[in-house]
Amino acid sequence: MRRRVSSGARRREPEPPTYDAAAIQALFDTWADDVEGGAMGMDGASPRAGVIRRRAPVPTRGTRSGPRAPIYRRAIP
Amino acid sequence: MDLCGALEIDPASDVRLLALLWRLGAKQPALILREEWAEGMAAIGCDSLEKLKAYVEALEPHAMDRRAFRDFFKFVFLFSREGTHRTIEKDIVAALLPIAIGDRSAHTASFLAFLENSSTTRVTLDQWCSFLEFSDTVAPDFEGYEEDGAWPLLLDEYVEQARADKAV
Numbered sequence: 001m002r003r004r005v006s007s008g009a010r011r012r013e014p015e016p017p018t019y020d021a022a023a024i025q026a027l028f029d030t031w032a033d034d035v036e037g038g039a040m041g042m043d044g045a046s047p048r049a050g051v052i053r054r055r056a057p058v059p060t061r062g063t064r065s066g067p068r069a070p071i072y073r074r075a076i077p
Numbered sequence: 078m079d080l081c082g083a084l085e086i087d088p089a090s091d092v093r094l095l096a097l098l099w100r101l102g103a104k105q106p107a108l109i110l111r112e113e114w115a116e117g118m119a120a121i122g123c124d125s126l127e128k129l130k131a132y133v134e135a136l137e138p139h140a141m142d143r144r145a146f147r148d149f150f151k152f153v154f155l156f157s158r159e160g161t162h163r164t165i166e167k168d169i170v171a172a173l174l175p176i177a178i179g180d181r182s183a184h185t186a187s188f189l190a191f192l193e194n195s196s197t198t199r200v201t202l203d204q205w206c207s208f209l210e211f212s213d214t215v216a217p218d219f220e221g222y223e224e225d226g227a228w229p230l231l232l233d234e235y236v237e238q239a240r241a242d243k244a245v
Contacts, residue, residue, distance in 0.1 A: 021115065023124040028114045031080045039108045040080065042098060042156075 083126055084133050092153075092176045096138040097129075099152040106158040139179035146181065147209060153177045154205045164199035167192050174208070182212030184235075191235045204229045 032040045081087070086094045101117025103109040109117075123129045138149050157165055157173055165173070171189050178185055188208065192200075207229050215221045215236075222236055 019119050019122055019124040021119065021124075024115055024118045025111075027118070027124075027126065027129070028111055031078075031083070032111070039105075039110050040114065042080070042103070042107050042109060 084130055086133065089172070090176060092138055092179065093133050093136045095153050095156065095177070096136045096149065097133050098156060099138075099149050100136070103152075103156060106156055106160065139181060143213070147206070150177060150209050151202070151206055154202050164201050165205070166199055167195075167197060170200045170205070178209065178212065182209070183217040184208070184212050184215070187239055188235055191238050192231075195231075195234065197231060200231075201229075204231050207232060 028040060032038075081094060084094065084097075088094050098109060100121060101109060102113050102120075103117075104113065118124065118129075121132055123132050138146065141149060153173065154165065157169060159165075170192065174189060175185055182188075211228060211232050219236055219240065
C-alpha cells in the first residue's frame with residue numbers, strides 16, 4: 001500500500017536562484033560609460049555604430065518638401 | 078573593454094547581444110539603465126562574467142516561438158532607433174534586418190534590394206513589424222499575398238516590383 005504524501009511536500013516551489021547583487025552592480029560599473037554611471041551606452045550592440053561611421057553626414061534642415069507620402073494604399077477594414 | 082568585447086560578440090553579425098538586452102528589459106534606445114541591468118541580471122541569475130557568457134552562448138532568438146520572436150523583433154527596432162526618432166534609416170535597416178530576422182524570412186535579400194533602390198529613406202516601426210508578419214504569411218513566390226490586403230504601401234510596392242522584375 002502506497003503512503004500518502006502531503007500536498008505541501010509534493011508542491012514545494014523550487015528555491016529562487018541566489019545571486020550576488022553587489023557583483024552585478026560591479027559588472028555594470030565596469031562597462032558603464034556615462035558620467036554618473038546610471039546608464040550603459042549600447043551603440044555598439046547593433047550594426048548601427050558601424051553603419052553610421054560609413055555614412056555621409058545627414059542634412060538636418062530644409063530636407064522635407066511637399067505633403068507626406070501615404071503609408072497605406074488601402075484602408076484597413 | 079566594453080560589454081561586446083567582454084562577451085566576445087561581434088554585434089555586426091551576431092544577434093545575441095540584442096537578445097540579451099531584450100531579456101534584461103532595456104527600454105530606451107541604445108542604452109541600458111543601472112536599474113534595468115540590476116533587475117534583469119538578477120532575473121536571469123547572472124552575477125559574473127562567466128555566467129553571463131554561458132547565458133549568452135545559449136541564447137538563440139531565431140529558435141523562439143512566434144510570439145516571443147515578434148516581441149524580440151519589435152525590441153530590435155525600438156532599441157536601434159537614434160534618440161527620440163520614430164524611424165530608422167534604410168541603411169541601418171539593411172545591416173540590421175538580416176541578423177535580426179535570420180532565416181525566418183525568405184524575402185530578406187530581395188526586400189533589401191528593393192529598399193536600396195526605392196525612394197524610401199526611413200523605415201517605420203509598423204513597416205518593420207509588418208515585414209515579419211509578411212514573411213510569416215507570404216511565400217517566396219508571393220503565394221498568400223492578397224491584393225486587397227492591408228500591408229503597408231512599402232510592401233505592396235515591393236511585391237509589385239518583384240513581380241515586374243520576374244515578368245521581364
